[in-house]
Amino acid sequence: MNKKFKEGFANIRVSDELERKVLDMTINKEINKKRLPRLVYASVIIIMLGMFSLTLVYAKEIKEFFQNWSSNIVFKNGEKQTIVENGIFKKIPATAKKSGNDSGIEMTENEIEEMLGFKILGYDKATSKKMFYTTGLNNDKTIGRIDIWYPEFIYDNDEKNISMYISMLNENADSGYVYAFQEGLDASGGKDLEKTYNSANLSVKVIMFSNDWSKERLTATFCYDNVLYELIGHNITEEEMINIIENLHL
Amino acid sequence: MDEEYARVFNLFKNDIYRLAFSYTKNYLDADDILQSVFIKLYKNFDKFEDDTSIKKWLTKVTINECKTLFLSAWKRKIFPITDKEENIPINKKQDLDLINTLFQLPKKYRLVLFLFYYEDYKIKEIAEILNVKEATIKTRLSRARSLLKDMLEGGIKNE
Structure with missing residues (x-):
């Protein structure tokens, strides 16, 4: 065989x-x-x-250069939108788990919050509590970056769903991670800006965009409490996406 | 390091490509996944000790990439392999029957069959790669064989 x-x-x-x-x-x-x-x-x-x-x-000036971080998003027409300027590095406990080479650790929101010592945004009507936690290590093997993938954040069916990516930088993150955030974390191509608005709930700027290779995909991204969030929706309307964002809470 | 990377790339490129293809059933997706996986390998290349650990890492990352891709509803609109037979230059009808039948199985069964029969991984290794219990892998393999047997003419031996 x-x-x-x-x-x-x-x-x-x-x-x-x-x-x-x-x-x-x-x-x-x-x-x-x-x-x-x-x-x-x-x-x-x-x-x-x-x-x-x-x-x-x-x-001292070199150290100050990395006292803050920023993140941007560039659209296919060359327009650039700033998601956050002067982001502050999180303080990740030294005891936080390290995930190893690209293999995410399955954890719940509560477990992640307890481990990190701070809360992340959640949604009362989330479909699943299952998240996958991964770390990017600095050259000195400390945690530089954390990424959390929430694949079934909202899952109505195979056609209609939202997944969420949550990313953050630890203090003393290597420059590579800082620059990666600065250049923008979303790697999908053909981005078209759909809308920006100021969230009354979170008091942050939300940027919503589509991709020219998919009629079904709508992404919303913003920074809250120095953590980057990206919600990737399939067959989700702008109104539905905004409604969810306006009901997120710590 | 570059020579070593090139050696590893040549050694595993087709296996990883076939794994991605067996999951996605789509050449373009398999192309994207292969690129993504080997670029990640390049960035982490100094962390590996031997080819065995590299291969397992590549396998895990490829599966993760496939799953990420598959969560996109758009990407799920794929055509069964029987609709695009002309894209696969299979030499023997027997091979075509096996591959076609394989691609009709649900992806969790395709994956265990591929890892077991193509990659020659043991149950324990497959469980580690997929991060599920050994008992689950045994069950999936048993069901996959049973399904494959029903769908193929002549069936297969239990190995």
């Missing part, structure tokens, strides 16, 4: 084009990065020497 399976899949394989694409985005990208002009290398060395010779005042 094993042989039959392997033979059956034998002709399903990675195309040369796909292989080139993956390698271009990984090792070839790094090789290309390394082939910088000598002038760039010289500039980098000069800058580094300059930085080493500076005083503690400059060192």
Whole structure:
């Protein structure tokens, strides 16, 4: 049977084009990065020497640079909307769980809140309490970033549902995580801005957008209490999405 | 590290692609998932000790990516493989029957069959990858075999 399976899949394989694409985005990208002009290398060395010779005042400025974080979203027409400026890093307890390589830990909202020591937004009529908690670690192995995936936040049926992503940065998060938040966490392409409004319930700006490759998808994103929220709805109207947001609470 | 990554990529690319395809039944989705998974691997590559741990990690992440994709209602509107036979250059009719039949099974059964028969994982390993109990995997495998047997001509041996 094993042989039959392997033979059956034998002709399903990675195309040369796909292989080139993956390698271009990984090792070839790094090789290309390394082939910088000598002038760039010289500039980098000069800058580094300059930085080493500076005083503690400059060192203080570097620390202040990361005292806040921001997050934005860019639409397909090039327009950029700011979700949050001057976000404050959360204080994640050192005892908080670390999830390991990309495998989420299944937890409830209460368990996550108890572990983190602060509350996250919830909804009384949520369909499921099941969430998946993952951590991104800093170079020193402390937690830099936390992502929580709530797949069945609202689940009417296969066609109509909302999932939620919750993301936050820990204090002393590595710069990579800070920049990733700054550039925007939503990786879906073809974004069209649908609406922005100020939530009376949460007192935050909510940005709602669709994707040009799906007629059914509507996403709302905002920052509350220095935590980024993204609600991805399928066959959910703007009114339904707003109604849910206006009934979220800690 | 780049040479090592390229070696690992070549070693596992097709297995991971076939896993993604067996779940999604869609070439474009399998393409996207493969890219995503191997880019993640590249970012974490220095954390692995050997090929076995890399393969298991790739398998877990691929399944997670497939599940994430599958939660999108839009992505669920996929066509059964029998509607696009011309896309799969299967050499033997027997292979076509097996793969076609496999793709008619619910995804939880397709997944355990793929991991057991194609990847040669043991029950315990499959349970760890899917994060479910061994008893659940045994049940799913048993039911999957039974379904496959009913649907195929001649059935299969219990192995």
